Amino acid sequence: MDRTGSNGSRKPTLEDVARAAGVSRSLVSIIVRGAPGASEASRTRVMAIARDLGYLPDVRARLLAGTSPKLIGVTYKTNSLHHADLLSSIYETAEGAGYEVILSGRTRRHDDRHAVNALLGYRCDALLIISPEVPEAELQQLSASLPILSLGRRMVHATTNVDVVRTDEAAGIRMAIDHLVALGHRRVAHVDGGGGVIGTDRRRAYRDCMTRHGLRDQVSIVTGGDNADAGRRAARRLLDGPEPPTAIIAYNDECAWGVMRALEDAGLSVPRDVSVVGYDGSPVARMAPHELTTVHQDTDGLGRLSVERLIARLEHGLPIGDVVLVPTFVPGETTGPAPAGA
Amino acid sequence: MDRTGSNGSRKPTLEDVARAAGVSRSLVSIIVRGAPGASEASRTRVMAIARDLGYLPDVRARLLAGTSPKLIGVTYKTNSLHHADLLSSIYETAEGAGYEVILSGRTRRHDDRHAVNALLGYRCDALLIISPEVPEAELQQLSASLPILSLGRRMVHATTNVDVVRTDEAAGIRMAIDHLVALGHRRVAHVDGGGGVIGTDRRRAYRDCMTRHGLRDQVSIVTGGDNADAGRRAARRLLDGPEPPTAIIAYNDECAWGVMRALEDAGLSVPRDVSVVGYDGSPVARMAPHELTTVHQDTDGLGRLSVERLIARLEHGLPIGDVVLVPTFVPGETTGPAPAGA
DNA sequence: CTGTTAGCGCATTCAG
DNA sequence: CTGAATGCGCTAACAG
Numbered sequence: 001m002d003r004t005g006s007n008g009s010r011k012p013t014l015e016d017v018a019r020a021a022g023v024s025r026s027l028v029s030i031i032v033r034g035a036p037g038a039s040e041a042s043r044t045r046v047m048a049i050a051r052d053l054g055y056l057p058d059v060r061a062r063l064l065a066g067t068s069p070k071l072i073g074v075t076y077k078t079n080s081l082h083h084a085d086l087l088s089s090i091y092e093t094a095e096g097a098g099y100e101v102i103l104s105g106r107t108r109r110h111d112d113r114h115a116v117n118a119l120l121g122y123r124c125d126a127l128l129i130i131s132p133e134v135p136e137a138e139l140q141q142l143s144a145s146l147p148i149l150s151l152g153r154r155m156v157h158a159t160t161n162v163d164v165v166r167t168d169e170a171a172g173i174r175m176a177i178d179h180l181v182a183l184g185h186r187r188v189a190h191v192d193g194g195g196g197v198i199g200t201d202r203r204r205a206y207r208d209c210m211t212r213h214g215l216r217d218q219v220s221i222v223t224g225g226d227n228a229d230a231g232r233r234a235a236r237r238l239l240d241g242p243e244p245p246t247a248i249i250a251y252n253d254e255c256a257w258g259v260m261r262a263l264e265d266a267g268l269s270v271p272r273d274v275s276v277v278g279y280d281g282s283p284v285a286r287m288a289p290h291e292l293t294t295v296h297q298d299t300d301g302l303g304r305l306s307v308e309r310l311i312a313r314l315e316h317g318l319p320i321g322d323v324v325l326v327p328t329f330v331p332g333e334t335t336g337p338a339p340a341g342a
Numbered sequence: 343m344d345r346t347g348s349n350g351s352r353k354p355t356l357e358d359v360a361r362a363a364g365v366s367r368s369l370v371s372i373i374v375r376g377a378p379g380a381s382e383a384s385r386t387r388v389m390a391i392a393r394d395l396g397y398l399p400d401v402r403a404r405l406l407a408g409t410s411p412k413l414i415g416v417t418y419k420t421n422s423l424h425h426a427d428l429l430s431s432i433y434e435t436a437e438g439a440g441y442e443v444i445l446s447g448r449t450r451r452h453d454d455r456h457a458v459n460a461l462l463g464y465r466c467d468a469l470l471i472i473s474p475e476v477p478e479a480e481l482q483q484l485s486a487s488l489p490i491l492s493l494g495r496r497m498v499h500a501t502t503n504v505d506v507v508r509t510d511e512a513a514g515i516r517m518a519i520d521h522l523v524a525l526g527h528r529r530v531a532h533v534d535g536g537g538g539v540i541g542t543d544r545r546r547a548y549r550d551c552m553t554r555h556g557l558r559d560q561v562s563i564v565t566g567g568d569n570a571d572a573g574r575r576a577a578r579r580l581l582d583g584p585e586p587p588t589a590i591i592a593y594n595d596e597c598a599w600g601v602m603r604a605l606e607d608a609g610l611s612v613p614r615d616v617s618v619v620g621y622d623g624s625p626v627a628r629m630a631p632h633e634l635t636t637v638h639q640d641t642d643g644l645g646r647l648s649v650e651r652l653i654a655r656l657e658h659g660l661p662i663g664d665v666v667l668v669p670t671f672v673p674g675e676t677t678g679p680a681p682a683g684a
Numbered sequence: 685c686t687g688t689t690a691g692c693g694c695a696t697t698c699a700g
Numbered sequence: 701c702t703g704a705a706t707g708c709g710c711t712a713a714c715a716g
Contacts, residue, residue, distance in 0.1 A: 011465065011487070013709055024687050029711065037685070059463040060402045061709035064692045068711095078426035079625065087420050088449035095452075100460075103445040107430035110437075118442075121401040123353065123693095145353070228629040257629040264631035283421065287570040287599040289606035289631060355693055366702050371695065379701075403693035406708045410695095465709095 012053040021049045032057060059100060069126070069314040071100045072307065073119030075112065076130040078105040080226070081282040082252070082299070083130050086151065089303030090128065097311050106133075116142070126310050131198065136160070147313055149320065151306050153197050163313070163320035165306045167327050169198065172295035173205035175329035176249050176277045179293075181213050184338035185247040185275065188215065191224035191234040191259055193251030202279070206249060220245060224255050231258025232265075239266050246274060246338045253278035253285045256292055260334070271336035281330055290333035298325045354395040363391045374399060401442060411468070411656040413442045414649065415461030417454065418472040420447035422568070423624040424594070424641070425472050428493065431645030432470065439653050448475075458484070468652050473540065478502070489655055491662065493648050495539050505655070505662035507648045509669050511540065514637035515547035517671035518591050518619045521635075523555050526680035527589040527617065530557070533566035533576040533601055535593030544621070548591060562587060566597050573600025574607075581608050588616055588680045595620035595627045598634055602676070613678035623672055632675035640667045 014032070018025045023046065030037045031046045032055070038046075063071055072094055076083040087103070094101045102122055104115035112134045119127055126147040132139060136156055142148050143161040150164050180188050190206040193199030203221060210219050220241070224234035231250055238245060239262065250256035256278035260270055268274050270290065278285055281296025305323055312318040356374070360367045365388065372379045373388045374397070380388075405413055414436055418425040429445070436443045444464055446457035454476045461469055466488065473494040474481060484490050485503040492506050522530050532548040535541030545563060552561050562583070566576035573592055580587060581604065592598035598620035602612055610616050612632060620627055623638025647665055654660040 015709080024685095025710085026688085026712090027686065030685095033711085035711095039685070042685080056459065056462050058406075058465055058709050059460075060406045060465060061692090062711075064400075064402045064406060064694095064708090065710040065712080066692085078420075078429050079423060081421060081423070084420035084426075084447075084449075087447050088451055091447070091449055091452045103447055105426075105429050105433070105445055107426075107433055109430055110433045117398065118401075120398055123400055123402060227625070254629065261629070261631045283569070284626075284629070287596065287603070287626075287629070289603045357693080366704090367694085368696085368703075369701070372701095375695085377695095381701080384701080400693050403708090404695075406692090406710090407694040407696080408708085 011058075012055045013058070014055075017046065017050045017053055017055050020053060021046045063100070063123070070098070071102060071122060071124045072126050072128055072310060073102050073104060073122065073124035074128045074130065075104045075106060075115040075119065075132070078107050080131075081254075081284045082280040082297070085282055085299045086130060086303045089300045090307055093304045093307040094311075097307070099307070099311065101128075125314055128306055128310060131196075133196065136162075136197075147310060149306055149310050151302060154201065154322070156197065163309070163322075165302055165309065165320075165323040166325070167297045167302065168324050169201040170205040170208070172279065172297075172327040172329075173202050173249065174209045175327070176279075176293075176295055177206070177209045177213065179329060179331065180247045180249075180275060180277070180335065181215075183247075183275070183335065186215055186338070187218050187220070187243060187245040188247045188249065189220040189222065189238055189245035191222055191231055191238070191248060191250045191255055193255070194223060194225055194230075199251060202251060224251050224258075226252055227254050228258035228261065231255035232262045233258070235259040235262035236265070239263070239268075244274075247277070247335070248274060249277045249279075251279060253280045253282050253292060253294055255279075256294070256334075257284070257288065260288065270334050273339060275335040275338075277335060281328070285330075285332070288332075288334065293332035293335040294330050296328045296330045298327065301325050353400075354397045355400070356397075359388065359392045359395055359397050362395060363388045405442070405465070412440070413444060413464060413466045414468050414470055414652060415444050415446060415458075415464065415466035416470045416472065417446045417448060417457040417461065417474070420449050422473075423596075423626045424622040424639070427624055427641045428472060428645045431642045432649055435646045435649040436653075439649070441649075441653065467656055470648055470652060473538075475538065478504075478539075489652060491648055491652050493644060496543065496664070498539065505651070505664075507644055507651065507662075507665040508667070509639045509644065510666050511543040512547040512550070514621060514639075514669040514671075515544055515591065516551045517669070518621075518635075518637055519548070519551045519555065521671060521673065522589045522591075522617060522619070522677065523557075525589075525617070525677065528557055528680070529560050529562070529585060529587040530589045530591065531562040531564065531580050531587035533564055533573055533580070533590060533592045533597055535597070536565060536567055536572075541593060544593060566593050566600075568594055569596050570600035570603065573597035574604045575600070577601040577604035578607070581605070581610075586616075589619070589677070590616060591619045591621075593621060595622045595624050595634060595636055597621075598636070598676075599626070599630065602630065612676050615681060617677035617680075619677060623670070627672075627674070630674075630676065635674035635677040636672050638670045638672045640669065643667050 018028045104118045131152040139162045148162045192203045222234045224230045278292045278294035285292040285294045309320045360370045446460045468489040490504045534545045564576045566572045620634045620636035627634040627636045651662045
């Protein structure tokens with residue numbers, strides 16, 4: 001047996017199937033792709049032969065030869081559970097519509113730009129960029145060559161040609177604050193997500209909503225990030241302050257984790273001493289010793305809509321623009337009444 | 343401005359560059375791919391023109407026309423942080439060697455088989471399957487058509503043609519048990535990973551090692567899984583038993599999370615009442631309120647070696663076989679001395 | 685319904 | 701170094 005290199009048995013091609021079935025290549029092509037123009041009889045016969053031969057269409061050739069859009073490129077952060085969650089519905093919707101999706105993960109050494117370039121190399125018909133970290137100007141520039149959809153991140157400039165499907169961040173933050181205020185909290189702090197657009201939106205929403213509740217002088221913001229370490233460091237700074245908060249809204253679930261860890265370090269109990277709210281509603285929210293109270297994004301809806309709209313745009317030129325979904329607030333075990341003394 | 347469909351500006355091809363540079367297509371081909379056979383002068387000049395035109399090689403065409411292996415397909419669980427971690431070194435190593443890597447994620451609705459088929463459709467030269475859930479027989483069968491490397495999961499049958507790069511599970515579990523026993527623990531339980539090969543190996547190692555420590559009658563195993571929910575349920579069952587353990591070794595870090603949550607539910611303190619050990623050493627290990635004590639797999643080494651060996655096999659027919667890396671034990675804050683009363 | 689003919693963009697070969 | 705030719709496997713249009 002060949003134990004080292006690849007072996008010789010060439011993969012069967014369309015031609016092989018055609019020959020074995022005694023028909024033309026075109027007919028086989030029509031049949032395997034389910035296109036109209038073949039009798040039921042030939043269809044079942046040829047399909048059977050194709051299966052016997054172990055025929056599998058060559059995606060590269062199909063993509064190269066095809067004229068109609070069929071390939072959607074997706075970039076995402078491999079270490080984000082929220083992003084991973086989105087892939088499920090993206091795959092499902094795309095495959096259901098007969099589209100190929102090709103993934104390009106962003107990792108430590110493979111950044112946003114690398115990922116986008118890899119996708120461009122495959123001549124994708126459209127790009128689905130999950131929470132891009134690329135400057136908006138570059139997205140704008142890219143959108144001159146192909147449809148670009150930013151999933152999760154809003155575009156700042158109104159003239160943009162980049163489409164967006166996202167969550168109403170202000171609504172999410174508002175739900176969180178309303179919930180906390182109803183529980184009697186006043187010193188509600190925010191561990192933010194840094195300078196990105198999403199982080200900025202959530203931070204602004206926090207500030208606005210606090211103000212609306214007459215808690216303007218209680219506004220307390222500290223720079224965090226999208227991971228536990230950042231959340232931990234940020235919370236520590238918060239606790240070192242003169243008037244520690246009785247509730248903390250974190251940028252996302254991972255960040256909330258770090259916050260909880262800092263509280264633990266300080267000997268504080270959640271939610272007795274301090275309440276914590278996350279954001280995303282990713283599986284990680286259910287990993288805490290206590291179920292995390294969180295703002296749950298409609299991940300299925302976000303993924304599905306992104307792909308549906310992108311396809312509608314590709315095939316019928318339908319505009320997308322800025323699609324906004326409303327999140328759901330999910331009370332967990334990490335929020336409770338404000339401590340009496342506060 | 344075109345705000346809906348794709349626009350007309352065709353992507354530049356090799357031919358476009360050649361024309362603009364006033365040279366032949368072949369020369370441009372040689373230059374853009376860094377092949378020998380062009381003068382330094384032409385090289386810099388043509389490259390400059392290519393850049394100006396925004397030329398990007400068409401991966402599909404390149405793959406279709408090429409004769410030498412250049413594409414490695416990777417399948418992994420999108421919601422596993424340990425898998426995500428591996429991608430970093432995989433990307434890096436592959437790109438460094440001039441290989442394309444194409445990802446196919448496994449999600450709720452896109453299982454192992456879907457993922458493999460998608461990869462096969464791209465005519466990958468080799469498959470890198472991270473902790474496959476596909477039956478070994480199918481992998482075996484696949485390996486007849488192209489090199490298959492199973493990352494993380496050992497093959498059971500000796501005659502297998504499937505290559506493996508993995509961690510020494512027995513060593514990892516042993517380190518964990520030695521650590522706990524040294525801390526005075528005797529009632530060390532195991533929340534396992536279910537019926538998979540990895541789960542089985544860790545479970546067996548647990549049993550063997552306990553026996554070697556003379557703790558055979560303390561062996562206590564309960565079925566868990568690779569996620570927090572499974573870990574939580576399992577730990578709950580453990581605590582309901584007649585003699586609850588003073589230490590628990592979980593299948594992996596996520597599972598350990600669930601275990602910690604069950605302990606919290608039961609009003610037990612970690613590590614004062616019960617010690618907990620995870621496995622993988624993924625970023626999730628650092629998300630706990632306490633840093634998780636865990637068996638850290640050499641993810642960088644696993645990823646790098648997998649790709650290096652796969653390429654060596656493709657290009658020089660070098661055999662791979664079964665490569666085993668030794669994990670590192672990372673003491674965290676979730677393990678401590680056994681409670682006095684136990 | 686069938687078979688033929690053209691490409692898709694590139695790598696590769698081979699004679700200049 | 702060039703330029704032309706061939707083919708990778710497939711889709712799409714066309715004439716039978």
